[in-house]
Amino acid sequence: MLDLRQMKTFRTVAAERSFTRAAALLNYAQSSITAQVHGLEEELGVPLFDRLGRQVELTAAGHQLLSYADKLLELAEEARLAVHSKGEPAGPLTVSASESLLTYRLPKLLRAFQCRYPAVHLSLHASQVCIAGSPLEPGVDVALKIDEPVHAANFIVKRLRKEPMVTAVSADHVLAKKRQIQACDLVEQQILLTEQSCSYRALFERMLVAEGVRVTKSLDFASVEAIKQCALARMGVAVLPEFVLHEELMRGSLVALAWPAQRMHVYTQMIRHKDKWVSPVVEAFWKMASEMLPVSRGEKLRGDQPRGVQRDLVASGLAEVSA
Numbered sequence: 487m488l489d490l491r492q493m494k495t496f497r498t499v500a501a502e503r504s505f506t507r508a509a510a511l512l513n514y515a516q517s518s519i520t521a522q523v524h525g526l527e528e529e530l531g532v533p534l535f536d537r538l539g540r541q542v543e544l545t546a547a548g549h550q551l552l553s554y555a556d557k558l559l560e561l562a563e564e565a566r567l568a569v570h571s572k573g574e575p576a577g578p579l580t581v582s583a584s585e586s587l588l589t590y591r592l593p594k595l596l597r598a599f600q601c602r603y604p605a606v607h608l609s610l611h612a613s614q615v616c617i618a619g620s621p622l623e624p625g626v627d628v629a630l631k632i633d634e635p636v637h638a639a640n641f642i643v644k645r646l647r648k649e650p651m652v653t654a655v656s657a658d659h660v661l662a663k664k665r666q667i668q669a670c671d672l673v674e675q676q677i678l679l680t681e682q683s684c685s686y687r688a689l690f691e692r693m694l695v696a697e698g699v700r701v702t703k704s705l706d707f708a709s710v711e712a713i714k715q716c717a718l719a720r721m722g723v724a725v726l727p728e729f730v731l732h733e734e735l736m737r738g739s740l741v742a743l744a745w746p747a748q749r750m751h752v753y754t755q756m757i758r759h760k761d762k763w764v765s766p767v768v769e770a771f772w773k774m775a776s777e778m779l780p781v782s783r784g785e786k787l788r789g790d791q792p793r794g795v796q797r798d799l800v801a802s803g804l805a806e807v808s809a
Contacts, residue, residue, distance in 0.1 A: 488526075488529070488558065489522075489525075489526075490558065490559065490562055491522065492522045492523075492525060492526045493526075493555045493558055493559055494512070494555075494559060495508065495512060495514070495519055495522045495523060495526075496522075496523060496526055496534065496548075496551070496552075496555055497552065497555045497556065497559065498511055499519065499523060499535065499542065500535075500544055500548065500552055500555075503541050503542055503543065504540065504541060504542065505519050505520055505523075505542065523535065530547070530551070532545070532547040533545050533547065533548075534547060534548035534551060535548055556624060556625070560762065563577075563578075564763040564765065574603060574605055575603050575605070575606055575765075575766040575767040575769070575770045576603075576605035576606060576766075576767070577605075577606065577607065577765065577767050578606075578607045578609065578767070579606050579607070579608050579609070579627055579628070579767045579768065579771055580609045580610075580611065580625055580626050580627050580628075581608065581609070581610055581611070581626070581627065581628050581629070581630065581771070582610075582611040582612075582613045582622075582623055582626045582628075582629045582630070583610070583611075583612070583613060583629070583630040583631070584612075584613050584630070584631055584632055584710075585612055585709060585710055585711065586632060586710045586726075586727060586729075586730050587631070587632065587754065588610065588612055589711070589730075590729050590730060590732075591630075591729070591754065591779065592630070594778065595774065595775055595778045595779060596608070596610075598774065598778065599770075599771060599774055602770075602774070603767070603770055606767050606770075606771075611623065611626060613629070613631065621636050621638055621641055621643070621757050622641060622757050622758070622759055627758065627762075627765075627767075627768050627771075628756060628757070628758050628768060628771055628772065628775075629756070629757040629758075630754065630755070630756050630757075630775070630779075631754075631755055631757065632649060632686075632727060632752050632753065632754055632755070633685045633752055633753065633755060634685045634688075634689065634752055634753070635753060635755070636755055636757065638757075639760075640759065640760050640761065641757050641758065641759055642757070642758050642759075642760050643755055643756070643757050644755065644756045644757075644772075644776060645753050645754075645755050646753070646754045646755060646756055646775070646776070646779045646780050647753065647754040647779060647780055647781050648751050648753055648781075649727045649728065649729065649751060649752050649753060649754055650727070650728045650749060650750070650751055651686065651689065651690070651725065651726070651727055651728065651749075651750035651751060651752060652724075652725075652726065652727070652728045652731060652735075652742050652743075653667075653672065653690075653723050653724070653725055653742070653743045653745055653746075654717060654723070654724045654726070654731050654734075654735065654740045654741060654742050654743065655675075655717060655720075655722075655723050655724070655740065655741055655743060656717060656718055656719070656720045656739070656740060656741075657738055657739055657740065657741050658720065659675075659720055659723075659741070660675075661675065661723070661743060662741040664743075665744070666744070667743045667744050667745040668697070668745070669693070669694050669697035669698070669699045669745070669746070670697075670699055671745075672694070672699075672723055672743075672745065673694065673699050673700065673701055673702055673703075675703070675722055675723050676703045676704065676705060676721060676722030676723070677690075677701050677703065677704040677705075677722055677723050677725065678704070678705050678707065678713045678716050678717055678721065678722045678723060678724045678725065679701070679704050679705070679706055679707070679713070679725055680706070680707060680708075680710070680713070680725075681706055681707070681708060682706065685752060686725060686726070686727075686752065687725070689750050689752065690725045690750065693746045693748070693750060697746075704722075705721070705722065710726055710727075710730050713725075713726055714726065714730060714731060714734065714740075717731075717740060718734065718739060718740065723743070724740070727752060728742075754779060756772065756775055756776070756779075758772065
């Protein structure tokens, strides 16, 4: 019979690629970690790790076992919570979100959730701007991401907000005062973009191609904050969701360009695995996020903006309330 303690130790060693680091994380002596892994290998009759000096690597059998270890440990946690979850939700919750959401959308939600459910141990993972492959990383209960609509058979996806995209420049950039902007005007400038695989970039580049041009000069970033700061430093045209640039647009330090005529949008989406048991903790977070993150009927751009900023936002479609 496979021992859950051994499986947890095996998974930790696999994640850390080190017996020493796994021992420190699990608060075991290193000899105990080694003995547990050896016992598991003897029981299964195959080596699970290749020992490469101070580091270890999973063997082919180890890679196969890892997915089962994840499932067994998740099922054990589900059973524990099902038995003990009387009253308020309690236990661990792992949420992943992009840098932009963690910075601008989630703080109020996370604070409200912790105040309402103090017995939940919340872990946050900052996901990359662009993630290829599965929309839900291993070990994550709920993912929040900004993207074009996600369609994945094994996942439940809830679309929360329609997010306008904007092309923006510093207030003293050469394009800032130009009333009519064409795609050819943009590609004469340096474009500040997210990484190649990112949906922000793909959406923007499709719009350019539709007008018969392509990006010829760009800087690629893994951070939306870096893109914004470089736009403020007059390094080029930023292409980002409007809410990331909202304060700068209100102050007038950045100017939204009146391009494209057909507005670009992405979506804030919440994702969980379809076949994974929905614990009371996940259910509580899902419900609160569904209530707090969507745009409210009264949520509009404030009327106290400088007239020029309001004009730019209306011209670029940012004054529209998105559902």
